[in-house]
Amino acid sequence: MSFLELRSLVKNFGGLRAVDNFSLSLEEGSVNALVGPNGCGKSTLFNLITGALRPDSGHVFFKGEDITGLAPHLIARRGIGRKFQVPAIFDELTARENLVVAARGAVRQTEIADIEALIRLSDVAAREAGELAHGQKQWLEIGMLLAQAPSLILLDEPTAGMTEAETRATAELILTINQQQKVTILVIEHDMAFIQYLGCPLHVMSKGRILKSGSFADIRRDPEVRALYFGTHEALNHA
């Protein structure tokens, strides 16, 4: 069995089927990206993995165990960390204090310093988090995830609102985290330049299920994906 295995997940909201018989397997140590138009069910899928929502049917297996429908804190304790779109940091605490609070003893002081270096915040670790630039806040939240020593991290649009330089730095950060910390990563993203830079397998979601999986080059040539991405056609062309 794979590290994370999503099997035939279904989630309905009233008459709307947000996640429709969705299956995906992730190998340990891999980076994968999930893309798709607004409302196609990406965030709902993350909610099913983290236990924020319970699927109507289907299963989530993590490290060979069925974790479907477990409480979110129990799923987090098994090693799944999730980053939301809007950074959930404590503005009045320093960047370092945010990391320490997030760690709750999961990592040591020296490891906190390593995380600060990794997320490029060593120089501003003593500053109040509320004073950091938008991109730095996003990285701090990624650092807070790492402080909990997860083995799988789910990132929901981590480059939202970032400049081009910050976006590229975030792609580098994700690859470094994957290599240095041996963390498996699943990232939801819209920005095609970011995804191309990541160079990881890509899964295109439409109406609650996977339309196509493949490399960036494969996906970019695919007529069905191009039709789906009419609005971002240019993005696919120029990325």
Ligand code: ADP
């Ligand atoms: P994405 O993250 O791909 O933009 P979402 O997973 O947020 O999409 O949403 C998928 C669909 O489910 C959308 O039509 C959205 O309006 C709907 N939806 C999401 N969460 C809820 C909810 N808690 N209650 C009702 N409808 C929801």
Ligand code: MG
């Ligand atoms: Mg979403």
